[in-house]
Amino acid sequence: MRTPRRFRFRRTTRMLLGGLTAAALVAGLIVTLSASAPTPQAAATYRDPHQPVEARVADLLGRMSLDDKLGQLTQAERASVNPADLTSYRIGSVLSGGGSAPTPNTPTAWADMYDRFQGAALATPLGIPMIYGVDAVHGHNNVVGATIFPHNIGLGATGNPELVERIGRATAAEVRGTGIPWNFAPCLCVARNDRWGRTYESFGEHPDLPSAMTSVISGMQGPSLADPGAVLATAKHYVGDGGTVGGVDQGDTRLSEAELRRIHLPPFRAAIERGVGSIMISFNSWNGTKLHGHRHLVTDVLKTELGFTGFVVSDWNGIDQIDGVPGLSAADVRQAVNAGVDMAMVPTEWRRFIDLLRVEVRAGRVTTARIDDAVRRILTKKFELGLFERPYADRSYAATIGSAGHRALARQAVAESQVLLKNADGILPLDPANNLIFVAGTNADDIGHQSGGWTISWQGGSGAITPGTSVLAGIRAAVDPSSTVTYDPAGHGVDSSYRVAVAVVGEGPYAEGAGDRPGAMGLSGTDLATIDRLRAAGVPVVVVLVSGRPLDIAGQLPDWQALLAAWLPGTEGDGVADVLFGAHQPTGRLPVTWLASASQLPINDGDGQTPLFPYGFGLSYPGQP
Template identity: 70%
Template sequence: MTRTFRGRVSRLTAAALLGTTLLLPSSAGAAAPFPYQDPALPVATRVADLMSRMTLDEKLGQMTQAERGSVTAADLTAYRLGSVLSGGGSAPNPNTATGWADMYDGFQRAALATPLGIPMIYGVDAVHGHNNVVGATIFPHNIGLGATRDPVLVEQIGRAVAEEVSGTGVDWDFAPCLCVARNDRWGRTYESFGETPDIASSLTTIVTGLQGPALGGPASVLATAKHYLGDGGTTGGDDQGDTQLSEAELRAIHLPPFQAAIQRGVGSVMVSYSSWNGVKLHGHQYLVTGLLKGELGFSGFVVSDWNGIDQIDGQSGFTAAEVSAAVNAGVDMVMVPTAWKNFLTLLRAEVGNGHIPLSRIDDANRRILTKKFELGLFERPLTDRAWTPTVGGAAHRALARQAVAKSQVLLKNAGGVLPLARDNNKIFVAGKNADDIGHQSGGWTVSWQGGSGNLTPGTTILQGIRAAAGPTTTVTYNQRGTGIDGTYRAAIAVVGETPYAEGQGDRTGSMSLDRDDLRTIATLRKAGVPVIVVLVSGRPLDIAAELPGWNALLAAWLPGTEGGGVADVLFGVVPPTGKTPMTWGTSVTQQPINTGDGKTPLFPQGFGLTY
């Protein structure tokens, strides 16, 4: 199936659905009235022709992105908006793949009803699968993928995500996060592939997976390298904080993954909320225009983060000065989720009074429209429903299970307690993360911060253990460990963190297991059987004091919906091959701890046992 013919519903079909007369491209069987509607012409020619026909208001609309809950289809037509997004947890009703496709097509028809028929582009944070959609395949978060050190697997995951995203109509993914997390207190540590730039750079293969070899092919989705630049290096791991580094350090640690993504043709770059030496990135002309667009030659478009322009002056509510600062710094599309009308008013005024040159508006439009043409949105603007059945499909879940198994890092295995015997065994399972899809998936799962319980279909770690055990093996579960005795051959405690996302995930104090986890493990230990701890977490935790009492420790990270992959390693169906992407400290007092800094770790970066 090639997207040339099947990638999206054609504009001819769209016109019929709209009940309106659209100017048809020549591929639809009629000569294109204008050059921009002719797919046989070079993209640059089409862009130039379209821009020559656009009013200033149409150009300003292209630079504006509104949140789906704060915009109507009529708004899209009236204000010529260039883009719509779903924030974390923002979904249509019903929250199904078809529900999403129907919503997308409704917005797209409204965009096509404008005089020039410029399609909108729809963005989502599909950061570990199409995670806003109930029923989608949820892959391990980036920290787990970093543990695999497997660029081919990560590219395959990008391809699978692109297919599921395409099946809902969406054509733009705010991923991958290429942050190099340098302090595990940071609540976005799990969105990082690792603490050194080499890991993230090698795994930019996900960009190729998402976009395909070139934009516009089958299930091609625009990828976004984020968050530019230095978001993982803030002092104290403070989310949206200040990265206090020399330019040489910034370039050596945080820039290489973005360079790698640009070499792979990444279509967009999202600016970080954070600052560099006190200056907010959203207003940093040197880093955005000088370094990214100039020196590195990035030819795609730059998008702001959610209301990111509002942080430039440190006061609540964005001003005209902040609008001009961001746009002049090089931000091409501005994510103004709710206050988009006010943004348009201020943007128009700032152009009118000469604070923003028209050349900057034209540059932004050229970049945005180029990607829309390259994606094929002008020819195929509506959802290709041939991809819709792939959402949560068996092939993608099998790939996710493989990724889970490859991401497991075996940190301790005293006496060879692992792998567990599949047959004639008696196993006790406990812990708050053993039987909870929400907990094992982490943040950015159905809702922004994630949640507990059966948020979406999948296999819990407990269900995976039960399925892996042979018919002659007994598996008993009690969350708190109640009921265990000395007749069990092994006890598995599935413990660790509960879901969080940016901001709320920062851990400024203790990074230890909570009281319930410690109590559960203590209950299991009292029975005198070997205790295997499976740690579900978005970062290394402070466990050095407890580790001597554990027979085995498996870092499962945040595996997503396919808990069978954890069981595959516990039973030796797949040997553990994962390596720590972060340095694992002996105490929270060591934070930040990173390879090469002279601090003695509990486990160095790159550590991992096997059977």
């Protein structure tokens, strides 16, 4: 979601906002008690949960000043706003950017932080609760100890919308366990160029696959947003972010409107049909015009033609990019709001946004009707979520965070996401008994690498960044005591006595911007040297590729006995081992076309190019239908 020109969070700010002292707890209790005390609005229609939402919204809107309304359109980053600011400026929303977490990074600290902000919002004269948003894009991935599910490209490989809906429900429970009612997910981009650093956030290159996987929205939002375990979902990024020229992040998507509608619009139509509550605008341009200021696509197509009744939120500082000049300007604000953006994600420039928008409204360049429409949309979702009746964290859901049941679900998703691409002489599945196995590779024993970007921090990290099971640990747990598993990351110590070598290689973690690959698309020199070392010992090599996209491996593939695409499996690496040893049959199928050469990119099904593996390809084990 975020721009690569990332605002850096200072350690001191994290400590101030994340640390919870006894004094802060007392202050929070005072705010809570004052917010729940009788007010002149206590008997107002908007306070009555038995009244229809529409009537409650209309009543509240009629009581709001211009400052109240402008605050509802404003979203600030947690490290750039104090709880007192929510009271003073009537701020309606707060978010955590990627990696922006309280200290310590625990579910309790998250819930305490959320409640402090909420208490401050409720202390305003009208007592309108704020709505907190977070990027829980493959589980509640900002929180240490949460269940980290496979990234979307792996879920697309499962071809299982019902499984994905269950993952959405599990993610919602873990997010709610920290108090948060709004998730900036799912990403419904249709990735058309593997050079793009966000390819792994796409369910697949065909619009029908992301459209089917909108089932995750039903899981997140539940039968009703009023369900205490539901979160507001966000379909992103509208629209065409996966089709930029050269796969450049935040670049230009140059297509006719007919092609844009055919390839990139269908998943959003499907999301609206499922009742998605919010939609996030994309950083990219369409034929040179930034989406954040595109009235035709946002108001005419999304809201009017497709009938979207939720609210539209901008991406991180996305409004600032409209006029092409650094720094938030009146022109940026005016064009975005008039285009149909309802809530502005202005992480650090929230004061300036409010001031600029106030001037635009008073000058008549942004109408009161447009402001009221935006506020009405936002308030409707706050009422539907039950935030007026249940504004604070429901800590009963904290027990679901990283629970055994959710990890079992993630393990199943990992197993179903594996795509077997080569299996010479039926070397797979491996025998768990009486076997001598050598394991090597940079990604064999690294939770951070197998989880990828958007895990604990924005770009992800290396090592044991959160609890989980590495692929190596999964292999060791899968074998019988009669077998021996030896591990060396570089492949040192292997010899011909081993019956098989498993090389777990691929990409390191990355997110948007940093993940773009404009040049070579192959394995690193380190990975290639490791595989060569294994081959030189005369041992059959099984390659497990941990990556966020297909890589250029056609030149090396003939030397490998088997190839398993594991994508970015998350914390439950034992799901990879389940397929390697046959506890789970390989059922995954390619959600993207696999390049035969980097020179082919972009390559997609039906474009006339000959791939290494076609869209939908996947092998099974002998005897499996």
